[in-house]
Amino acid sequence: MLHITMIGCGAIGVGVLELLENDPQLCVDYVIASQGSEALVRQRLASFKQPPQVLTALPADARPDLLVECAGHRAIEEHVLPALERGIACLIVSVGALSEVGLVERLEAAAERGKTRIELLPGAIGGIDALSAAKVGGLDSVNYTGRKPARAWKNTPGEQACDLDSISQATVIFQGSAREAARLYPKNANVAATLSLAGLGLDRTHVTLIADPHSDENVHHFEARGAFGRFELSLRGKPLLANPKTSALTVYSVVRALGNHAHAISI
Ligand SMILES: NC(=O)C1=CN([C@@H]2O[C@H](COP(=O)(O)OP(=O)(O)OC[C@H]3O[C@@H](n4cnc5c(N)ncnc54)[C@H](O)[C@@H]3O)[C@@H](O)[C@H]2O)C=CC1
Ligand SMILES: O=C([O-])CC(=O)C(=O)O
Incomplete structure (x- = not known):
């Protein structure tokens, strides 16, 4: 089973969690919410059979197999860069953040130091x-x-x-x-x-x-x-x-990417 941490739990995050609920090979243990929105996010997740733990930062001893960002541009600096330094592989939905001059190079350097990888998800587009x-x-x-x-x-x-x-x-x-x-x-x-x-x-x-x-x-x-x-x-x-x-396909794109990491055949 793959253990996942999700950054952001708005329209995309909730949609992804709903679709992952019945996949025995994928488990979202933590949802990282922005400061002050933890109660709202817990409320959103109240109807889930096994809701993930809602925090505002990844615990220092947590070692998820994958971190998936579906929060917004600022979350790259705040959560993705530090996770890469810790050796955690990251999947990014807010790809537009990489338009900031120098950020691509910083992400590459952090991934190299952590000996890990970054995957940019196709989101709402195909091809x-x-x-x-x-x-x-x-x-x-x-x-x-x-x-x-x-x-x-x-x-x-x-x-x-x-x-x-x-x-x-x-x-x-x-x-x-x-x-x-x-x-x-x-x-x-x-x-x-x-x-x-x-x-x-x-x-x-x-x-x-x-x-x-x-x-x-x-x-x-x-x-x-x-x-x-x-x-x-x-x-x-x-x-x-x-x-x-946000297009619904973005949710499906995240679920597909996570499934490809967990299942024997990826497509
Ligand atoms: N690649 C693509 O095709 C697409 C990418 N996106 C990206 O995905 C992002 C999320 O989309 P939605 O879920 O529809 O937005 P949303 O606004 O419904 O949800 C975003 C959630 O993330 C939380 N959040 C924001 N900054 C955070 C941070 N630094 N740390 C933790 N949580 C944080 C917000 O409080 C909110 O609950 C968008 O901002 C956009 O950048 C959205 C649509 C398509
Ligand atoms: O979801 C979509 O249709 C695409 C979108 O918001 C984006 O490109 O940021």
Whole structure:
């Protein structure tokens, strides 16, 4: 059985725990919550048969097989870097955090010192295997468009780009590099960062973000060109009820990754 610590227990975390409840090969022992939210998280987990222990930091003597981050960009600095130094393998959902200059190198150095590994999860997007394979032959361009319902852009700089409550048609709220998208939209542009880390890099991947008042889906579309040929993918994800910014596929992506570590065959 694999012993897991989960950082963050919001929409993704609860969804993952629900799906893992009946997997005898995976056990989430600890959930690490942000300071002051422990009681709320315990309440969220009250209906679980065997709820994980809720803490605000990993105990010094804890040795989970895997740590899975599903909290947000700040959790990388706070929890992932120290866990890597301790030799704990980490799975990261908030991939956009790696847009901060120097963080990739710091993560690599921490993992090397701890003799462990970091896995960046595909989350709400697919095709990362094909894109990173295409990179081996050389990529010429990768263009990504993220289109979400207007409500998914609340409390983001999208509010300055347009009036999200009254737009009557799909409106472009951002155009630029994946690095800038991930910095400005930490809860909405992790896919942009993931595509660029798999492909042409954070500064050469072109990103367009759209608020669409007529859509109830999170639509991720990208086109890649290179020595391999051309590749286009359009993924129409259903948002989670608990968080309209986040697609349900992100939960399934975490469960798949954990299962691949625990089960005899990985796919
Ligand atoms: N790679 C991808 O495709 C996607 C990545 N994400 C990332 O996943 C993150 C979580 O998404 P949701 O669960 O939908 O958000 P959420 O807001 O529903 O839940 C996040 C939870 O983490 C907790 N948290 C925040 N900072 C923390 C910290 N430093 N330590 C411990 N707990 C902390 C919050 O209190 C909250 O309970 C997003 O912020 C985003 O960065 C989200 C969607 C897709
Ligand atoms: O869940 C999604 O659809 C994607 C998302 O929020 C992100 O890229 O950060």
